[in-house]
Amino acid sequence: MAPRPGFILNVDKSYPGTLFWHGEGFRLEKLPEGSRVIYPPEPIDALADPIAEISDALDNPVGDSKPLDALLFRGMKLTIAFDDVSLPLPQMESPDIRSLIIEEVLERAARAGVTDVELIAALALHRRMTEAELRHAVGDRVYDAFYPRGLLKQHDAEDRTNLEFIGTTEIGEEVEISKRAATSDLIIYVNINLVSMDGGHKSVATGLSSYRSLRHHHNVKTMVHSRSFMDRHNSELHSSNWRMGKVIKDAGIKIFQIETTLNNNTFPDQFAFLQKREWEWSFKDRATFLATSKSLKATPPWLARSIFHSVRSPYGLTSIQAGEVEAVHERTLENVYKQQLVRVQGQSDILTMGLPFVGPYNVNSIMNPILVYCLGLGYFFNMYKNKPLVRKGGVLIMSHPARNEFDPVFHPSYIDFYENVLSESTDPKVIEEKFEEQYATDPWYIHLYRTGNAYHGVHPFYMWYWGAHALDHLGAVIILGGDPKVAKRLGFMAASTMNDALEMASHYVGSSPTLTHLHTPPLFMSEVE
Amino acid sequence: MKFSIKRSKLPFPLGKPNWPIDVDKPTPRSKLGANFETDWSRTYPSRALRALITDFITRPAIEVVASPTIYGLDNISNAESPIIFAANHASHLDTPLLLSSLPERFRHKTAVGAGADYFFDKRYKAILWSFLLAAIPIERNKVSRRSHDLALKVIEDGWNLVLFPEGGRTPDGFGQEFKGGLAQIALKGGAKIVPVHIAGTYEILGKGRSFKRGETAVYFGRPIDPAGRSTKEIISEVEARVDRLADEVANDFWIAALNQGSGATPKRNVDEKDWIADWNRPRYRSDAKKRTKRWPRLPIIDKPI
Structure with a gap:
């Protein structure tokens, strides 16, 4: 059967609920009727040889x-x-x-x-x-x-x-x-x-x-x-x-x-439910989901993290092109879009997303609060063409535990950025002008970058800039299930349940907002018309 | 010629009929050698029992005796059965070592081509090797349609096959020329060939040597698709790939690639005329320790003197 393209579900009474990634765990949330859930396209066929x-x-x-x-x-x-x-x-x-x-x-x-x-x-x-x-x-x-x-x-x-x-x-x-x-x-x-x-x-x-x-x-x-x-x-x-x-x-x-x-074949067979639409979950999928989510709740975060980071994706190669940089890249873009592009009609007032355990900068490590911010407001928010999925002044609700946890070996400058920079300002422009140079030229961070396994001193600043467009665009950001103190430090709000989050969002977008949920990963890119 | 007539105690048809004196009695067909029936060894009960023995006895024993390092599993990670694993052959240890080193998805559905004259010459041996290794008899000294057909049947049934195209263990540690039967079977069976180089087993249990624990390396190469090529081309590619794998184990990927690029990959089967290569590779010789060097060791000379 040919792989199916991305799918937009309009939520009604019959809808079973939506899986949200929640760091090293999951949440099953009921979204309000009339919401839409965007599902990624199924993995396209990998090249045979x-x-x-x-x-x-x-x-x-x-x-x-x-x-x-x-x-x-x-x-x-x-x-x-x-x-x-x-x-x-x-x-x-x-x-x-x-x-x-x-x-x-x-x-x-x-x-x-x-x-x-x-x-x-x-x-x-x-x-x-x-x-x-x-x-x-x-x-x-x-x-x-x-x-x-x-x-x-x-x-x-x-x-x-x-x-x-x-x-x-x-x-x-x-x-x-x-x-x-x-x-x-x-x-x-x-x-x-x-x-x-x-x-x-x-x-x-x-x-x-x-x-x-x-x-x-x-x-x-x-x-x-x-x-x-x-x-x-x-x-x-x-x-x-x-x-x-x-x-x-x-x-x-x-x-x-x-x-x-x-291709989009992101998770191995034992986690197949993660890339299926909920109403298509088999008995095995439901049993795996229940066993996984229940046991993860009882698992200490460090252990859950090490289990998730040992997951290897069965990605399949869908294209390879070589030669002159620009010509190669144009062809690459076509092939990326062939797998990832989903056409979506119009923006909504609220955008929801579940953030997984890994982003580009915490492989084999902790997703600290700055990386949570970067993954949500940087990467996932920006996975669009034309215009964002959420309107100007809209609300982003992202699900993640957002614990005050850092990896001192990989992210030493992040700790100081969180404690000393974000405590003064969360405005990217202020942060850039006031602190960037100091962190970029700090000899201790440079030493750790060159001799250890540390990100460069200036890297947390870049993570903050990565979300600058979203910060500029959004009216509010709510971290669902996040640590309230962490959310406050990031300049956001925390909500313990989806209903609370929607109630908080109503202050910005009114009492009957439109809502779009990004059912990702697997990754996809929305072309918003 | 004298004929003795054994009469049945019971009259025919209750008893066995007598064979008429004027009719030649056919020589009973040997049930050993290439004729040994091995289908039973590939049935589920045999496989299950063999899997237990392989996983719980053979593999730990091989780990103790041969401490194998396995390379190149990534080369066969996408390979699909049936596959013919073509390896160099230096010791009786090669087969259990190779089977133990295979990924699980191949390990329990792999038969081994074994010399009909050596492993299937007695009934107890034939049963033992068929059961323990899923061995099938391969006629080494003559062309045998039965061996050929059996190997093809095994492949057609979706089994993988281990073959040692050198035809037997090396007598001196140097590799031997590959024989063509492998290519025939691969071509007709439509199976890809995975070249395998096994290092270190000659030192542990080489032909005519006493047993001594040691370290081994098993290196799986990328599968070769035989389709549309001549048997000669196939066999020389398999041999060249095994030589390349040997070079990678002895040196590393880059040196081996450079050697291959300049056509200087060392051959496992040393040219008899090349006494310098012979002299400089004493570690492969069975009498290496005993041999008294009559000449001082000289630096390697590239060109003939």
Whole structure:
């Protein structure tokens, strides 16, 4: 049976209830009659032979690019960069698609007699990956061959000796990237394009850059003018990266871009109910849901977290394209939309969503309050084309325990941001002007970023800017089931039940509001007409 | 020729009929060797019992004796049965080691091609190996339609098959040339071939060597689709892939890729004329420890002197 497209359910009396993700748990909520629930499209068919497809993409590039074999020559300097642990979510079952591509590229490089090869995890200001995470991304064979030789590295955006200033864009944005990449005869960038935001010129111009470069687009102004940052052609974030991409290209730096798209098959069989529509739950699904949700309530959060983070997604490869950056990315966008796009008529007064246990920045870690904010107001709110699902001045209700919990190893600067910055202001512009520079240049945070597994000192600021457009747009935000103190610190409200949340929302949107629920993950993107 | 007539005690038809003297009596067909009937070993009761033995006795024993490191499971994570696992062969340990190393979805539905002349020459041996390893008799020394048909039937029934295309254990630790039967079976059965390299078993229990505990590595390569290719092409690719896997185990992925790129992948079966390679690989020799070096060890020389 052909996979079904996204579905919009109009809630009536017969409706059984809606599953909400709630961090490391679930809630089953009854939404008011007349509400609409948007369900993601079912997983489209994966390509039957990924290895053959990889080979085919490398041999038949798109855009103004020669086949990969023609770009490889003896004596050249080759750098292979790849997306870090923030993609895909959750981590995909082994073999990770990056490992298959990197192996194929290395086989071809070896055949061409290329010996000067280096692999770089394109971290930007993200945390360094652990050995297990690197092994998963590039595969054991590549890890064992390259890491001991010092040829598998993680990009260090604070290593001044290994950064190269490339130039400035026509509006004065500075472009600085990894020196190894900049001085290579060819950069091959291996992407996993889980959502439409990923890839394109953002891969090199952001992934291999430094704070000096990033601050030109990771700022409040850019994010407020990205409507949305998931929509490449209406995103100021992407426009800035595209300008930087042009500077990189004009400097003579050659990039062979490889982008891949995945289907929506996010959860393994034992969690099949998570990607089914509730009225289609079988006896097994209902039993699994009851057993899982009841046992999770009795499970300490750290244990529930470790169980959920061990989940590997059976994602299937739906497309791979390689060649010139812009041509590749346009084709990638088509393929992402083919899986994820759902057409929706009109906005509503209230948008509800359940936030899961993982976002791009807490893989194998705690989703702290700032990341809860970022996932809801940054990522899920922005999964739209044309206009947001909720009207200007509307209310966002997001479900998450939002505990005052932080990972001191991965997110040290987040703790100080939460305690010292948010206690003074939650206004992104004020925060940016008053605190950003101090955190970005703090030597202790830089030390932890470079030598440990910490996100850069400035990273929590970026998370706050990520939600700047939503903050600007929304009238109120309510965290369903969240810690009231945490919600207050974030500048939001907390409600213990959905009825309470709707009652609170009525102060902003009236007593008979329209409501839309995002039934995600699996991820999808709304095209709002 | 003398004929003796054994008369039945009971008159025919109550008793057995006498065989007329003028009619040649056919030689009874041997029920051993390639003719041994193994269907029973692939029935559910046999499989269940064998699964218990494999999981609870063989695997722990192999762990103790051979401490295997398994590589390349990602290469077969999407592979679908039936598959032919084609491995190099250095020891009787290879079969239980390989079966123990297979992912569970293959492990309990995999038959093993075993030499009809060696494993099926006596009834008790034939029953034992059929039961323990789901062995099927493969005629090694002559062309046998029955062996061929049986292997095909096993594949057509959706079973995976372990074959050792070298035809027998290596006598000296060096690899032997691959034989073509594997390619024939894969082509006709429509099964993909997974090349497998097993390292370390010769040192533990090589042919003619005494047993000694050690470490082993089992490396699964990517499946090879035989469709539309000649048997010669298939077999040389399988052999080249096993050589490549051996190089990866001995070195690493990148060195092996560079070696392959420059056509310098070391061969498992050393050219007899290449005495330098022979000399420099004493660890594979059965008499390595006993051998007195008459010449000092010299650096490896790439070109003939």
